[in-house]
Amino acid sequence: MHRLTFVTFLILALLAPRHSASAAGNDAVANLDAFIARTLKAYEVPGAAVAVVENGKVTLLKGYGLRNVTKPGAVDENTIFQLASVTKTLTAAAAAAVVDEGKLDWDKPIFNYLPEFVGYDPYMTRWLTERDLLAQRTGWPAFTGDQLDSFGYDRAEILLRLRFFKPRYSLREVAQYSNPGFFVAGEVAARCAKQSWNDLVEQRLFKPLQMSRSGTVIKALQDPNATAAQALVDGKIVVVEPSELDVTGAASSGTSTAADMSKLLLMFLNKGTYKDKRVLKPETVAEIFKRSMVSAIDFTDLPPISDKTGFYYGLGVGSYDYAGHQIIEKGGALAGVRTTLVLVPDKNAGIVVLANLNLTAFPEAVRAYFLNQVLGIDPETDQKQIFDINQKLKKLMAPPPAPKNPGKFNGTLQSLVGIYENDYYGRCEIVQDGAGLKVQCGPAKYPATLKHWNNGAFMMQFPGATQTPSVTTFMIGEDGTADSFESESLGVFTHVREKK
Template identity: 30%
Template sequence: MSRLDQAPARRARRLRSAAALGLAVALAGAGCAGPDTAAVLPKAAAPTSPLPTVPPAQPPQQLSREKIDTAVDKLDGIVQDAMRRTGVPGVAVGVVHDDEVLYMEGFGTRKAGTKSKISPDTVFQLASVSKPVASTVVAAAVGDETVGWDDPVVKYTPRFALKDPWVTDHVTLADLFSHRSGLPDHAGDLLEDLGFDRTYILEHLRYEPLAPFRASYAYTNFGLTAAAEAVAQASDTSWEKLSADKLYGPLGMDSTSSSFGDYEKAENKAVGHVREGDAWKAEFVRDAEAQSPAGGASSTVRDMTKFLRLQLGNGKFDGKQVVEAEALDETHLPHIVSEPPHAPAGRTGFYGLGWNVGYDDQGRLKLSHSGAFALGAATNVTMLPSENLGIVILTNGMPVGVPEAIASTFLDTVQTGGPTVDWLKFIGPLLEQAAAGDRSETNYAKPPADAAPAKADDTYTGTYANDFYGPMTVSAEGEGLVMQLGPKKLKFRLRHYDGDTFSYRTVGENAVGLSGVTFTVDSSGRADKVRVESLDHNKLGTFTRQ
């Protein structure tokens, strides 16, 4: 089936859980809506207007406290409008200005259909907002001279390896935190979906193909996790404890953790929801323990306002220098172009160390990051450091644009008195477009009218090997075939599609609906190879009969 081979080129994979979501927020400056907003590509959450040139003699006018207070007064309505239009069950929002918490509110319910209210102390999964949290933990270790941003990862984790030995020896903590190592987009995530743990996934990054080192950007949860693990090794502790010791403890972020177990046992926690039609349902539990530094932290809006105060205070909190300023400042600088402009007048997007780095139409530095679980979470944090202003939004629904729209509308309101764009209407379709782009071109739910019959079951049954994904077993169960994958021996029923091609329903964070499984039958009349379409984005999805 030639269409199956087109899958890797088609995928603008995984906007729904990527930092690209944060690029939408880069539009939220004064007058940011421009003609090129219609030219958005699926992989980019938003194009932006031109980078400004602000003459030194005419610096941007500082936002007045009056304007900020006016925008804060409108936040209840902004949040409620987004919830009404999307149905997202629960939202919590916090705003910090000049080291003061101006706003901290919860809306909706922790679980749809219950009376469990969201409060500022409700624990949410942060998803990829874990990344700027993680880079702050590493900045604290850099400030303590435990590690340096430019230290090679192999200095602390000798078993770490990538496909190219030279890159293995030279890739640094900063390279992996800025997604410029050459690892492909979301490398290792599919192993997580199959149930492999952090150790296995990090050790198997060596099989992933590499793009040019330090010359290309590709968002990788497990690349960043590898760097964070190296810092934990250098500190002779676990990542979970290092995070608590360096950041959560000193800031009094008592409800924040990098352990999924702590989220699970929290009584006041928001559970994840997915949207099915017009209904929101709490159907899945997203355990991101394997990628904890990149996506596995959990927190409350109350705690995250403390995090904002630290960031905007150059590493100080309540008068104490918790994180050395220079080490923290390095995380806020551009380290790689993450989003080239899509038009001559487009604005360039950058990635720092765990942050999307951009500039608004007044030339002000803007730092942001979004987080998203397709299984039920969407979050955002956005800051204008020169204004000492930051906002954090946590939600318990799959990504439909709510946190980004709230952040963008708030910042627009601060600067112009109201939104310059209907941000929810703008961002939501981008996410839908990206999610649709993840699915197979082949409609496996409807076999072709002239479909060739399958061969006998024993043509396909047996055990197949794969260095990356481990063994796969195909067996006959009941009236059909079952494929078994991963350490937990997940079972997937194969349904015949056409000839030697079957379909199965994908599961996990990266599920894409029905996908294909194609056997290659040799001259002996038995299948000697099988290609799993949804696992083959980096040409690693072919299994060979043992």
């Protein structure tokens, strides 16, 4: 989902991407390579790494562009990227290894493994399974509830607070993309394996697949050959702080390289085997790919996904039908990074695209070209549509235009100061910040700005390139101070009054 002094470095890197697998003598690979290089430039992405596997071999493994727009340093096949939500595929595969050991059943209610888990209602508590969590069918509201990590709660406390997380739908009724659901899935698998989620992924996946430059925490970005996070801000590409979500890591904190991810592709396409070593059983890989939940097509789904292809959730992956073939796919996005993993099992082909720019459709453009190549379709199909969508994405994160004649707030800023509480998110404190206000949430006192917008409406803005401002309104009590506030993104918080 720019440059000035360093534009020369960027142009040179785009025109001369670094190789680790030769494209010579293979027209399809050479054409894909050339497409990636020019598309990186067209989409104004600083850098990317791509791995392609076909028929049990790595046919393309390369870095393109720069790790950081502010200084030289080319991306290569060993450059570390955050995987964002492609981490969910790692979580599902690690859980699958525990299933293979007979310690976990996809369809057994999780209270058998995680007895302290309590859902919002007795039905969820009694019947929620690992499959429900991994196939996005918990009913917890989509793209909601992620902030507990940033607010400073530990894993045990987050698990406890989920009893207050109200579902939007009943269990298995409607697919809802839920990061908290994947956090719980990771905790279930970890408990069954009697180790942390981090150790589970490292020992069940990274070690047997020889993924030596992959990790599960943000510390990996301290590596000299790690990419910076970059975002489009006010029309310019700038370096931003990467998202740090290590506590709920099972949803998004994985890190890896194109070279390492090629090994994961090879394992999946070889039905669980890598270099003659069994990592997962073939039937378990089939279970991951099997469709466990149908989903509506939404704004995150780009061509070739459409109403004609349908979309379904497997376990830590999505799938759809395109040109008579089942496509397995998982995408991801965090502040300053976009990622995608795609498999065509019956063609024994797959691709991973890692890009170091926030909110860009570049990975989808590359995956569409690759899919059309593999399936014998004109590779340029859908490219104009994807590019047009990319231009719209640039506007998605822009703040709403300020009202031309904003109405005055009738109260005083001091009347809003105080501690507010929500059962799920805990406490947020509004304090004076110079002439304005700021918000501090949770044990970490995670900060947000709070600025008057129009009449009684304020805008609450948390840090991060993926965060958008949230309209926040206050209910004023009889004494002239706020009794509560309601944020579009967080819900209702009640003022904690001192007992007299």
